[in-house]
Amino acid sequence: MDPDDISRELAQLDSKQLELEEKGRVLEQAIRKADTRSPGSNDSDSDLSAHAADEDELLSSWLETINEKNHLVRRESELVFIAKHHELETQQADIEWELRQIMNKAEALKTDADKSQEEDLLQRLVTVVHERSKLVDKMDDERQRQMEEDEEINSVLSAKFNSPSSEKVTTNTSKSLKKDKDKKKEKKEKKKEKKK
Secondary structure (H helix, E strand, O other): OOHHHHHHHHHHHHHHHHHHHHHHHHHHHHHHHHHHOOOOOOOOHHHHHHHHHHHHHHHHHHHHHHHHHHHHHHHHHHHHHHHHHHHHHHHHHHHHHHHHHHHOOOHHHOOHHHHHHHHHHHHHHHHHHHHHHHHHHHHHHHHHHHHHHHHHHHHHHHHHHHOOOHHHHHHHHHHHHHHHHHHHHHHHHHHHHHHO
């Protein structure tokens, strides 16, 4: 995938995510209003069921929006991995080419500068290969995290359809999203510590 295509798609994803965040906020406010607007004791059965249906529809739209945003975040993460992997592949190819130029020289013809450059290139090559390996591991971890996230979302959806209280589902989903944000924050902090 071309780096320009990746940049364009990342910009589009960013714009869509902002739209979905706003939509999610509006739906969340509507859900809270629906929760506080509890049906009165004089309401008929049809009023009660209409109220419950409205709440279910709002909650369903909110969960759909959250799910759509999660897919965009995943795609963004995938594009960042692709771009980084491509960058490391290019670096590795360049280093290997330079290394071959020096190694093709007869040992007797190599200058001290050649020998020093050869050592430097070998060290750089080891570093790039190690970074590529770490990136692949990170991609695997991300896929695992996404699978766990899918299970959690399915669990929340099951709770919604099996529980009479939509408020419980909203709370559980909010906790789930907060937990996910906390995990992401923790990972970023660990990365910063490793760089130090």
